[in-house]
Amino acid sequence: MGGLRSTFGVRVIKDGLVFSAAHFITFNGSICERLHGHNWRVEAAIEGALDENSYVFDFIALRDGLQGLVAELDHSVLLPDRHRQIRVEQSEDGREVTARFENRRWLFPAEDCRILPVENTTAELIARWLSETLCERLGLRGQQGLSRLRISVEENFGQWADCWTEL
Numbered sequence: 001m002g003g004l005r006s007t008f009g010v011r012v013i014k015d016g017l018v019f020s021a022a023h024f025i026t027f028n029g030s031i032c033e034r035l036h037g038h039n040w041r042v043e044a045a046i047e048g049a050l051d052e053n054s055y056v057f058d059f060i061a062l063r064d065g066l067q068g069l070v071a072e073l074d075h076s077v078l079l080p081d082r083h084r085q086i087r088v089e090q091s092e093d094g095r096e097v098t099a100r101f102e103n104r105r106w107l108f109p110a111e112d113c114r115i116l117p118v119e120n121t122t123a124e125l126i127a128r129w130l131s132e133t134l135c136e137r138l139g140l141r142g143q144q145g146l147s148r149l150r151i152s153v154e155e156n157f158g159q160w161a162d163c164w165t166e167l
Contacts, residue, residue, distance in 0.1 A: 010056045012063045013043035019074040021114070023121040026085060032101045035077075040123075041154040042070055042130065048167070049145035057146065065138045069130055076114040078121045088115055123161035127153040131165045140167050 022037040044066050048056045079088045079099055087100045090110060097113045099106045118125040131151040135141055140149060146167040154160045 007047060008050055008056050009045050009047040010059055010062065011043060011045035012059060012066065013041075014063060014067075017042045017063075017066055017070055019070045021073050021076050021078050023078040025120050025122050026083070026101065030085075030102070032086075032104065035106060038155050040073075040126070042066060043152045044130075044134065045150040045152075046140070046146060046167075047148045047150075049147075051145060057143075061138060065134050066130070068137070069133055073114055075112075077108050077112055078126070079113055079115045080118045080121050080125075081115050082117060082119045084119075123153045123155040123159070124163065127151045127161050127163035128165075131163045135165060135167070143167070 018039055018041050020037060020039050022035055024033045024035045026032045044062055046057045046062060050056060077097075079097065080086055081088055085101055087098075089098050089100075090096070091098070095110055097108045097110050097115070099108070116126070116129050118129055128151075130153070131149055134151065135149060140146055148167055149165045150162055151165075152160050152162045
């Protein structure tokens with residue numbers, strides 16, 4: 001094949017890569033949204049060189065890795081543990097989680113919460129958490145020839161946030 005330079009990638013977007021979760025975010029310093037939920041959609045793409053089998057990465061491994069993460073988030077309340085103004089604490093007996101912002105307080109069963117290592121539960125930072133966690137679980141950073149992972153999160157129909165992670 002001629003002298004054209006090609007780059008390659010694989011992408012997974014499936015009907016099953018959806019999770020339902022509640023969250024609230026802060027913005028403009030002191031504005032805090034009301035607790036609300038979404039049916040979030042997720043897709044992943046990996047760029048890199050072709051290997052000896054002429055593929056970049058196994059579709060099934062990428063799909064299954066992402067599906068596992070989506071299952072962990074499904075039917076939960078997403079809370080940030082690195083927010084400057086939102087305090088998230090688990091009760092001594094581990095059964096409840098309390099989130100506080102200024103004079104507001106939310107109390108949830110701990111089993112219904114997913115406390116994420118993020119500053120705010122925005123679609124962008126959820127995409128970054130998914131990207132970092134997927135990289136770790138699939139060992140993507142150590143794999144020869146892979147250059148970049150993109151995770152996309154759709155919060156509402158047609159509203160996507162992307163995170164690109166160099167591998």
